[in-house]
Amino acid sequence: MIRFATTTAAACLALALSAGRVGAQTGVQIPLQFDFLNPGAKSLALGGAFVGLADDATATFANPAGLTLLGGSEVSVEFRGGRIDTEFLRAGRLSGTITNIGTDTIQGPAFGDSTGTHSGIGYLSFVYAHPSHRWVVAAYRHELARIDQGFTSNGVFQQEPGFFTSSRDSPQTGTREVSITGYGVSGSVKLRPDLSVGAGLAIYTFTLDSLFRRGDVGGFFDAPNFDVQFGRATQSGDDTAAAPIVGVLWDRGRARVGAMFRKGASFAMSTQDAPANPVVDGRFRVPDTLGVGASIRVKPQLIVAGEVTYISYCRLVTDFIVDQAQGFGHAADFSIDNGTEVHVGAQYAVQRQGRSPIRLRAGAWFDPDHSVHFATNRPPLNISDKEFVERISVALSRGKNQLHATGGVGINLSSRFEFNAGVDIASTHQVISASIIAHVGKEN
Amino acid sequence: MLHLLLVSALAIQSAAQSAAPPRRNDTRTWYQAYADGQRDVQQGRWQAAVDDIQAALAKGAPRPGRNVNFYGDVVRDFNPDYYLGTAYFNLKRYGEADAAFERVRQARLMTERDADYKNFTGLASNAKFEVLFGQAEDAIQKNQIDEAKKLIVEAGALKVDPQRLNKLEAKIFPNPGPARAPQNADVSPPPASGDRGAAPSGSATGAAGAGDPSTRSASGAAPPSASPSPATSGLTPAQVAALEAPVTARAKPRLPTASPVRPGTANRPNPPSAASSQDVSAVRERTAIIDFYSGQYEAAATQLSAIAASATASSRARFYLACSRAALILTGKADAATLDDARRQLALAGDTAALSNDKTLVSPRIRQVLRLQ
Numbered sequence: 166m167i168r169f170a171t172t173t174a175a176a177c178l179a180l181a182l183s184a185g186r187v188g189a190q191t192g193v194q195i196p197l198q199f200d201f202l203n204p205g206a207k208s209l210a211l212g213g214a215f216v217g218l219a220d221d222a223t224a225t226f227a228n229p230a231g232l233t234l235l236g237g238s239e240v241s242v243e244f245r246g247g248r249i250d251t252e253f254l255r256a257g258r259l260s261g262t263i264t265n266i267g268t269d270t271i272q273g274p275a276f277g278d279s280t281g282t283h284s285g286i287g288y289l290s291f292v293y294a295h296p297s298h299r300w301v302v303a304a305y306r307h308e309l310a311r312i313d314q315g316f317t318s319n320g321v322f323q324q325e326p327g328f329f330t331s332s333r334d335s336p337q338t339g340t341r342e343v344s345i346t347g348y349g350v351s352g353s354v355k356l357r358p359d360l361s362v363g364a365g366l367a368i369y370t371f372t373l374d375s376l377f378r379r380g381d382v383g384g385f386f387d388a389p390n391f392d393v394q395f396g397r398a399t400q401s402g403d404d405t406a407a408a409p410i411v412g413v414l415w416d417r418g419r420a421r422v423g424a425m426f427r428k429g430a431s432f433a434m435s436t437q438d439a440p441a442n443p444v445v446d447g448r449f450r451v452p453d454t455l456g457v458g459a460s461i462r463v464k465p466q467l468i469v470a471g472e473v474t475y476i477s478y479c480r481l482v483t484d485f486i487v488d489q490a491q492g493f494g495h496a497a498d499f500s501i502d503n504g505t506e507v508h509v510g511a512q513y514a515v516q517r518q519g520r521s522p523i524r525l526r527a528g529a530w531f532d533p534d535h536s537v538h539f540a541t542n543r544p545p546l547n548i549s550d551k552e553f554v555e556r557i558s559v560a561l562s563r564g565k566n567q568l569h570a571t572g573g574v575g576i577n578l579s580s581r582f583e584f585n586a587g588v589d590i591a592s593t594h595q596v597i598s599a600s601i602i603a604h605v606g607k608e609n
Numbered sequence: 610m611l612h613l614l615l616v617s618a619l620a621i622q623s624a625a626q627s628a629a630p631p632r633r634n635d636t637r638t639w640y641q642a643y644a645d646g647q648r649d650v651q652q653g654r655w656q657a658a659v660d661d662i663q664a665a666l667a668k669g670a671p672r673p674g675r676n677v678n679f680y681g682d683v684v685r686d687f688n689p690d691y692y693l694g695t696a697y698f699n700l701k702r703y704g705e706a707d708a709a710f711e712r713v714r715q716a717r718l719m720t721e722r723d724a725d726y727k728n729f730t731g732l733a734s735n736a737k738f739e740v741l742f743g744q745a746e747d748a749i750q751k752n753q754i755d756e757a758k759k760l761i762v763e764a765g766a767l768k769v770d771p772q773r774l775n776k777l778e779a780k781i782f783p784n785p786g787p788a789r790a791p792q793n794a795d796v797s798p799p800p801a802s803g804d805r806g807a808a809p810s811g812s813a814t815g816a817a818g819a820g821d822p823s824t825r826s827a828s829g830a831a832p833p834s835a836s837p838s839p840a841t842s843g844l845t846p847a848q849v850a851a852l853e854a855p856v857t858a859r860a861k862p863r864l865p866t867a868s869p870v871r872p873g874t875a876n877r878p879n880p881p882s883a884a885s886s887q888d889v890s891a892v893r894e895r896t897a898i899i900d901f902y903s904g905q906y907e908a909a910a911t912q913l914s915a916i917a918a919s920a921t922a923s924s925r926a927r928f929y930l931a932c933s934r935a936a937l938i939l940t941g942k943a944d945a946a947t948l949d950d951a952r953r954q955l956a957l958a959g960d961t962a963a964l965s966n967d968k969t970l971v972s973p974r975i976r977q978v979l980r981l982q
Contacts, residue, residue, distance in 0.1 A: 207682070220680055220681035220682075221681045221682065234638070234680055234681070235680065235681070236638075236640045236641055236644055236679055236680050236683060237644065296645070296648070298636070298637045298638075298641040298645075299636060355636040356636075357636060358635070358636045358637070358638075358668075416638075418669055465671075465678070514678070516676075519675065519676075520676065521676050521684040522676065522678075522684065524682060575682050577682065577683075577684050580684075580685055583682050583683070585682070602682075604683065
């Protein structure tokens with residue numbers, strides 16, 4: 166009994182000592198993972214391999230050089246719904262042995278899923294094709310990213326070997342909402358019968374609203390009590406910024422090769438790791454994207470497409486990630502690997518007697534781990550620092566490569582209207598999409 | 610929002626379409642050139658339409674067909690020959706128009722279900738008519754009268770512009786003159802009957818495999834009252850005279866050559882009015898009888914069967930239908946079962962007293978088969 170009381174008192178002391186810094190570490194402990202998928206149900210169903218195909222209105226964003234392929238003006242609208250599960254460190258004991266007292270009953274880390282869902286108009290565009298077929302202009306609205314996370318952690322238990330008692334991270338709860346929507350114009354010009362170039366400029370609106378709170382516990386092993394707030398950190402931003410996109414497409418009829426570079430916009434944002442601390446201004450930098458793709462019509466009914474996309478996710482680290490970890494002096498130890506995605510897709514048109522074909526699509530793409538990682542070579546300054554390293558290392562250990570499987574269908578509702586549907590499924594991501602493309606202008 | 614975008618797009622598109630700049634370095638794809646060609650036709654730019662459609666074909670266009678993939682997932686009917694034919698027709702390049710329309714037919718790219726079907730058939734008939742008319746004119750110039758007659762009959766069957774045909778007929782026989790012996794008539798009136806030529810001379814005998822022992826009439830002098838049309842010029846004057854009597858006038862659909870012809874507009878034979886339908890029937894009947902006297906019994910039987918299907922079919926039509934079928938039997942092109950039908954038609958013709966002149970013109974073998982008195 167005396168031993169227990171001593172342990173508890175020491176642990177509470179450890180908890181109290183760390184409370185002043187907790188706000189700063191909270192946000193970064195929650196993994197953040199963006200996916201910058203091309204718009205359109207067709208593109209989705211083809212595994213996102215669209216830079217080298219670029220033959221509908223969504224080329225406006227995917228590769229504007231492809232716009233000159235269009236035979237006339239088009240309006241397209243896409244409905245997209247998605248669900249993303251993000252693992253976070255929810256509970257458990259990272260070191261030492263569980264006591265089976267109160268909430269200290271899980272040996273090892275226990276992760277929870279923060280499930281974010283969103284649905285709505287993901288993409289809307291109008292493409293105007295000049296009758297000369299030499300140039301095309303387009304305007305669009307595109308939801309580039311939408312993140313809506315929420316989580317609650319009990320606060321993990323830790324015990325440094327040789328130290329006389331356990332410590333407990335303070336319970337935490339938080340929400341993170343990020344929305345980036347682009348309003349852009351693109352144009353494309355045909356330089357030669359087989360060569361087009363395109364460029365565009367998008368104005369992106371950006372909102373960031375994150376709130377992380379630390380709560381109390383009644384007793385060292387008790388359940389969290391968020392009525393008593395230990396710490397509070399926020400990240401917020403509301404900005405607009407412009408970013409360009411350029412593309413090129415070489416079209417040889419059956420075969421097509423395209424490339425695209427899309428600059429990521431950079432937005433003003435601010436971080437405050439505690440109400441009493443100063444607000445730190447920074448930038449939220451959307452990754453740049455470079456894509457190279459090709460497509461080939463193997464048979465009249467069969468198209469195969471592939472694409473390699475390089476995304477500079479590391480741009481997210483500066484400010485956005487780092488500012489959340491300044492309080493612990495580990496800012497340089499956070500990183501995000503740039504990603505090289507590989508996309509492949511195929512479309513097979515099932516012919517129907519006297520009717521337009523039904524197009525079946527399937528694809529897959531490799532999505533490399535681009536979650537926030539933590540790794541340090543610095544010797545721990547003290548026990549608290551050592552536990553921080555352990556805790557963050559475990560919390561940010563769940564990122565992984567993923568393989569997405571995609572599929573979909575496309576049909577012509579009439580000579581003017583097309584309907585496409587697609588789905589993208591990975592272990593932590595599910596996206597569905599449906600789009601309508603209307604061919605406008607005088608019908609011949 | 611979508612509606613607004615659509616309306617805006619339509620407005621911009623239509624405004625820009627009329628201002629398409631001339632093309633120097635052609636960077637279009639085949640479907641873009643095709644779309645331009647379609648637009649040219651809509652706007653009456655015929656030569657530009659020909660150029661654009663041919664450019665589309667030269668740029669690797671797929672075979673014409675239905676539900677052809679244009680680009681992306683855009684699937685439409687690809688029917689370049691229809692637009693080419695329309696443009697050629699309006700450029701008065703009738704031969705090329707006719708050939709283009711024939712390709713449309715061969716590819717079965719126009720059926721009654723297509724919105725442009727009536728327009729297509731009208732244009733195609735007009736193109737064919739112009740081709741035949743021109744060929745007939747050439748034949749007349751070369752004094753190939755039989756060929757001209759054949760072409761005129763063929764053109765007449767299209768029922769496009771009978772007045773022009775009449776004028777052409779007048780070129781063949783500006784004045785009543787000797788009718789020419791039919792080259793292909795395998796059933797002809799007996800030498801002794803009526804006002805056919807006095808003496809057989811130069812007549813071919815026997816149809817191809819006909820085995821009809823009746824002699825062929827030589828041309829004789831046409832009766833002064835008979836003004837044989839080219840279509841009838843292969844017949845004896847008596848036959849011509851017999852034919853002329855019941856015919857009142859031909860249908861008068863007139864090709865609107867003064868105005869351009871576009872898909873969806875009115876370039877098609879005028880629909881027969883109530884007044885002209887009788888004329889049309891008379892023309893059909895006459896054409897069929899010409900076929901009969903020209904030895905084209907199958908064609909005659911086919912046309913007369915169609916006429917006889919009508920409740921208003923004349924006794925004369927039924928009479929010649931019976932004769933045509935009898936001739937088919939005699940020439941081995943129909944079996945004996947046809948005889949019953951032939952006799953039934955004759956019975957349906959009722960009192961044939963009014964057709965005494967026709968009876969005398971018909972081969973005795975046919976009369977014998979039909980038990981005609």
